[in-house]
Amino acid sequence: MVLSPQLTQFFSQVEQNKQGYIERLTDAVAIPSVSGDPSHRQDVVRMGEYLQQQLKELGASVEIRDPGVQDWNGTGRILQLPPVILATVGTDPKKKTVLVYGHYDVQPALKEDGWNTDPFTLVLDEANDKLIGRGSTDDKGPILGWINVVEAHKQLNIELPVNIKFCLEGMEESGSEGLEKIIHDEAQGYFKDVSAVCISDNYWLGTEKPCLTYGLRGCVYYHITVSGPAADLHSGVFGGTVHEPMIDLAHLLSKLVEPNGKILIPGIYDNVAPVTDKERKTYENLSFDLQDLTNSVGNTINLHSNVEATLQHRWRFPSLSLHGVEGAFYNPGDKTVIPAKVKGKFSIRTVPDMDNDEITRLVKDYVTSEFKKLNSKNTCTVELTHGGDHWLASPDHWNYVAAAKAVEDVFGVQPDLTREGCSIPITLTFQEALNKNVLLLPMGRSDDGAHSINEKLNISNYINGTKLLGAYLYQVANAQ
Numbered sequence: 001m002v003l004s005p006q007l008t009q010f011f012s013q014v015e016q017n018k019q020g021y022i023e024r025l026t027d028a029v030a031i032p033s034v035s036g037d038p039s040h041r042q043d044v045v046r047m048g049e050y051l052q053q054q055l056k057e058l059g060a061s062v063e064i065r066d067p068g069v070q071d072w073n074g075t076g077r078i079l080q081l082p083p084v085i086l087a088t089v090g091t092d093p094k095k096k097t098v099l100v101y102g103h104y105d106v107q108p109a110l111k112e113d114g115w116n117t118d119p120f121t122l123v124l125d126e127a128n129d130k131l132i133g134r135g136s137t138d139d140k141g142p143i144l145g146w147i148n149v150v151e152a153h154k155q156l157n158i159e160l161p162v163n164i165k166f167c168l169e170g171m172e173e174s175g176s177e178g179l180e181k182i183i184h185d186e187a188q189g190y191f192k193d194v195s196a197v198c199i200s201d202n203y204w205l206g207t208e209k210p211c212l213t214y215g216l217r218g219c220v221y222y223h224i225t226v227s228g229p230a231a232d233l234h235s236g237v238f239g240g241t242v243h244e245p246m247i248d249l250a251h252l253l254s255k256l257v258e259p260n261g262k263i264l265i266p267g268i269y270d271n272v273a274p275v276t277d278k279e280r281k282t283y284e285n286l287s288f289d290l291q292d293l294t295n296s297v298g299n300t301i302n303l304h305s306n307v308e309a310t311l312q313h314r315w316r317f318p319s320l321s322l323h324g325v326e327g328a329f330y331n332p333g334d335k336t337v338i339p340a341k342v343k344g345k346f347s348i349r350t351v352p353d354m355d356n357d358e359i360t361r362l363v364k365d366y367v368t369s370e371f372k373k374l375n376s377k378n379t380c381t382v383e384l385t386h387g388g389d390h391w392l393a394s395p396d397h398w399n400y401v402a403a404a405k406a407v408e409d410v411f412g413v414q415p416d417l418t419r420e421g422c423s424i425p426i427t428l429t430f431q432e433a434l435n436k437n438v439l440l441l442p443m444g445r446s447d448d449g450a451h452s453i454n455e456k457l458n459i460s461n462y463i464n465g466t467k468l469l470g471a472y473l474y475q476v477a478n479a480q
Helices: 005-016 018-029 038-057 136-156 179-185 245-254 277-281 290-297 307-315 356-372 398-411 426-434 459-478
Strands: 061-065 069-071 078-080 084-089 097-103 123-125 130-132 163-169 196-199 211-216 218-227 319-326 341-350 379-388 416-420 438-440 456-458
Touching (some): 005 018, 005 459, 018 038, 018 136, 018 459, 038 084, 038 136, 038 163, 097 426, 130 136, 130 459, 136 459, 179 426, 196 398, 196 426, 196 459, 211 438, 218 245, 218 356, 245 319, 245 341, 245 356, 290 307, 307 416, 341 356, 356 379, 398 438, 398 459, 456 459
Parallel strands (some): 097 163, 196 438, 211 416
Antiparallel strands (some): 061 084, 084 163, 123 130, 130 456, 218 341, 218 379
16 A cells, blocks of 8 residues: 555654644543533533634634523523534635534543542553543544644644534533534535535444444433322331332333333334345444453343344344433432332434434323323323434445545555444534535544543554544545
């Protein structure tokens, strides 16, 4: 494989800058930009300011958009949403323009959650090729990878082969509040001349081979609330004499899904698109085996006996998961309380061609029907609290072809073509609002532990991932 002189220089510069890149990630991880905790809202804003400074120092034109305010969990506490950062590097009308999306907020993390180290102090573990810290892989490392690309070209005094437009938000981990409106408002403004979109906010299928991701499941989230007495009751006094909300709720939750994963809601599978022969071939020779799943979850609890069935149920079939109960006693020890009101939480991961409105109708009708069978004097309500649609792109588009060639430039292999079971709703928003192809080009590995304890990004993935992002830009410039 023969690389262009510019790409060879760029790869060499990235290697020389390795220590500086790690220091940059150290600075970013140190900012606890937890969007889901009001006490950290100013830290989220501070993280945004840090990125603005980094981009301005590299000569980018930086603008911000105000996404407005939020009513925190419906409590009446009004919080300012962190800014959406729009930054431009290059305005040559003869070049393609790549829109780069990323998010600078992170999930909550406390040492007492089980972290081996302080989650907001990046740990450099060279012996195990790891950079450990909250946000290292989700999504600060990938964002900084793009900044590293711009910096390396500036140091080499080489023009980027394409124009770059950044769209960086601080609320992705909390539903991307306010961003969708900005994207639609700017579709014929800031985003008007975009040629394609690239997002690095997902992961390799396994740990050995890069992939390109062209589909994501959606997610609809529901609360079932069962209410009875006016206040919590003592089970010794009232047990056996009243309808207990917790008993009703436990029964309803048990009626949603079987232990083998089959969803019990009638009609839920009716609009699931069938697996085509062409799609089935994409499961051949993937860099994944069932041991990868076992390693990721830390136990052998697989539902399916082969790779194809496992990945199809992760990527392209719906699933229903139970997440928790609000209002019930959950502290250590024993307490003989009958809770007056309990709320069960569950979600359904959706796939083409399921419709969110139809799913909600099916869920509400089914839960209502099952509750009536209990002949309970309690009350039951079902509420949709969040709905994000599924997303599917064409892996035959020149944007994907360019990314595949870039993977070969850096890693010497053809990437796996994958879908994912998680949701990044903003991908669909970009695709629909801009009418452009959206590519998911991951930097991290499947075992990075995003959202979990001891989140990490491999040092090699961070450095080679920076090379990949740069190589992708060169391949885009030449794409037809």
